[in-house]
Amino acid sequence: MNIKHTRIDRIILSFNNIFLCIAVLVVLVPLVYVVLASFMDPTVLLNKGISFNFSDWSFKGYQLILSNDAMVRGFINSILYSVGFAVITVVVCIFAAYPLSVNGFVGKNFFMTLFIITMFFGGGLIPTYLVVKDLGMLNTPWAILIPGAVNVWNIILARTYFKSIPYELHEAAKVDGASDLLIFFKIVLPLSKPIIFVLAMYAFVGQWNSYFDAMIYLEDPKLHPLQLVLRSILIQNQAGPGMISDQQSMAELKKLSEMIKYSSIVISSLPLMVMYPFFQKYFEKGVMAGSLK
Amino acid sequence: MQEIVNVQKEPAIQIHAEKKAASKLKKNLEYIKKNYHLYLLVAPAIILTIIFKYIPMYGAIIAFKDFSTIKGILGSDWVGLDNFTKFLSSPNFADIFMNTLKLSFFGLIVGFPVPIILSLMLNQLRRAAIKKNIQLVLYAPNFISVVVIVGMVFIFLSPTGPINQLVSFIAGKPLMFMSNPDYFRSIYIISGIWQAAGWSSIIYVAALANVDPELHNAATIDGANILQRMIHIDLPTLKPLMAVTFILAAGGIMSIGFEKAYLMQTSMNLPSSEILPTYVYKVGLQSGDYAYSTAVGLFNSVINVILLIVVNKIVKKLNEGEGLY
Numbered sequence: 001m002n003i004k005h006t007r008i009d010r011i012i013l014s015f016n017n018i019f020l021c022i023a024v025l026v027v028l029v030p031l032v033y034v035v036l037a038s039f040m041d042p043t044v045l046l047n048k049g050i051s052f053n054f055s056d057w058s059f060k061g062y063q064l065i066l067s068n069d070a071m072v073r074g075f076i077n078s079i080l081y082s083v084g085f086a087v088i089t090v091v092v093c094i095f096a097a098y099p100l101s102v103n104g105f106v107g108k109n110f111f112m113t114l115f116i117i118t119m120f121f122g123g124g125l126i127p128t129y130l131v132v133k134d135l136g137m138l139n140t141p142w143a144i145l146i147p148g149a150v151n152v153w154n155i156i157l158a159r160t161y162f163k164s165i166p167y168e169l170h171e172a173a174k175v176d177g178a179s180d181l182l183i184f185f186k187i188v189l190p191l192s193k194p195i196i197f198v199l200a201m202y203a204f205v206g207q208w209n210s211y212f213d214a215m216i217y218l219e220d221p222k223l224h225p226l227q228l229v230l231r232s233i234l235i236q237n238q239a240g241p242g243m244i245s246d247q248q249s250m251a252e253l254k255k256l257s258e259m260i261k262y263s264s265i266v267i268s269s270l271p272l273m274v275m276y277p278f279f280q281k282y283f284e285k286g287v288m289a290g291s292l293k
Numbered sequence: 294m295q296e297i298v299n300v301q302k303e304p305a306i307q308i309h310a311e312k313k314a315a316s317k318l319k320k321n322l323e324y325i326k327k328n329y330h331l332y333l334l335v336a337p338a339i340i341l342t343i344i345f346k347y348i349p350m351y352g353a354i355i356a357f358k359d360f361s362t363i364k365g366i367l368g369s370d371w372v373g374l375d376n377f378t379k380f381l382s383s384p385n386f387a388d389i390f391m392n393t394l395k396l397s398f399f400g401l402i403v404g405f406p407v408p409i410i411l412s413l414m415l416n417q418l419r420r421a422a423i424k425k426n427i428q429l430v431l432y433a434p435n436f437i438s439v440v441v442i443v444g445m446v447f448i449f450l451s452p453t454g455p456i457n458q459l460v461s462f463i464a465g466k467p468l469m470f471m472s473n474p475d476y477f478r479s480i481y482i483i484s485g486i487w488q489a490a491g492w493s494s495i496i497y498v499a500a501l502a503n504v505d506p507e508l509h510n511a512a513t514i515d516g517a518n519i520l521q522r523m524i525h526i527d528l529p530t531l532k533p534l535m536a537v538t539f540i541l542a543a544g545g546i547m548s549i550g551f552e553k554a555y556l557m558q559t560s561m562n563l564p565s566s567e568i569l570p571t572y573v574y575k576v577g578l579q580s581g582d583y584a585y586s587t588a589v590g591l592f593n594s595v596i597n598v599i600l601l602i603v604v605n606k607i608v609k610k611l612n613e614g615e616g617l618y
Contacts (some may be wrong), residue, residue: 005519011419012518012519020415020427021364023429024427024431027430027434028489030445032450033455034445034517048459092338092341095334095340096333096334096335100334107325107332111335111339114339115338115342118347119596120598121350121598122346123348123350123352124588124590125574125586125590126350126355126577126586126587127349127352127587128345128352129577129578130352130366131344131345132345135344137559138363149341150341150342150346153522155338180331181331205436209436209438211438211439211552212551216574230440230441232554234440234447235440235443235447237554246301247406265441265444269438269441271483272437273436274435277429280432283432287492287496288495288499
């Protein structure tokens, strides 16, 4: 743009920039506060607020978190669930999407309708719970990995992507005598790495951040993902058993539990916050692909 | 119409049509036989969908039964609409229903314009690097979990938290944010905007990037300033997108998420924080009243579908025939 701005335009633009700066600050300040507060001694935090006098800093919160069994186990569980879920859902959805993208696939409309209906109607919480229970999946990781594996949205996205692959490639392969299955594995899949990656990232993030399925299906604390452990620390105010119980006074206990809150937020959000800037482009692509229908 | 035509046709033609249908079936069967591996690829998704989506839909009939786990879904006795009338006539009904409606209605009204305004402002940034970094910051909260968001809300709004330190300084005493039902909705909606507004602006930002620069040039020559161009060129570009987003949001007004409201509930703010999904969870899984809970859930989804249809009709009218479907 090499248009010269008039005076009124410059005023409007500076207001525009001021408002954007405010928006950035509104988002950033709470996040930075939590990170800084996680290093503060709780008494200092309460009396003086954030202090940049490094003698007030302490790593006690992180020490307690990292030496806590429930937290570490939750972290490992969450990694397993998120990776496992991403793999399962991507495989199931990509596999389903391919035949639905093949021209002349008999039953295409029937299958699509079958999937799309589930986007608008559902049996509800209890009937789904009863099915999971009857299958003997309660209190097993399968309850987290399997029931939500079919994501219709993912199927639609992958199908749209497959359709965008030039049909000449299919034709050429068919002339050479390749079956649809061979075309899928040898031609379509290698060309579909971006969409596979986008879907996997979404599944991973979604699973990492969710607590609801784990809360209703998993009773055994040993199976709990990170978000459930966090819930007991942050919301229910129960710092993990054994985490701080060896401290003497109630006041000391309360102080430490405040500290643990901050540091557990930082630790649990760290993986996604570190990952996200690198993959921002892909996440945005996912949103865009979704909006195109 | 077609039936009438068929009746008038000669029997011979009918037989021909049957033959044709039979040969089509044969052809389809041949296709399936030849391409059975394609069907194997869809099979896992179909089987999972039937098990975890369609069987529960069938299981939802327990809403009309006096369900006992021993007798099972089929064996339990029918009670007709008893579970529904029990809910509709319970003293909680009006409160829970209105809480659900108010929470999402106000959330939609207040939250809907924010990403649009953000995108219009971001669109004015000419330096790509600055724009990218601002977007990076604004999108970040989207990746924070509900548990952490609500955890942060509790920390920030606790009687000794940073916001109350400020409040005490000004007003002399802290505000009991989390135990006062009057504050629940505002806290829920504002924290929701904080988390989602940036991310929701993505599609609008992308749509604005496609605006023909010639339009802006012409308007500038005609003496329009930036604000006028934003309102008369950029905003109309976003209109179709806004319509679709609005229908989707308005249609989902009663399907508001369970996860955040449940975490934000305290025993004190229940008068405004108890909504249908949290109620379904409590009576269902915590008190074990499966049939009643399913009825409440079913009631909720029926209202959802009706809303989606009604809102789509309204938007179609307002938006010159362009709806979602």
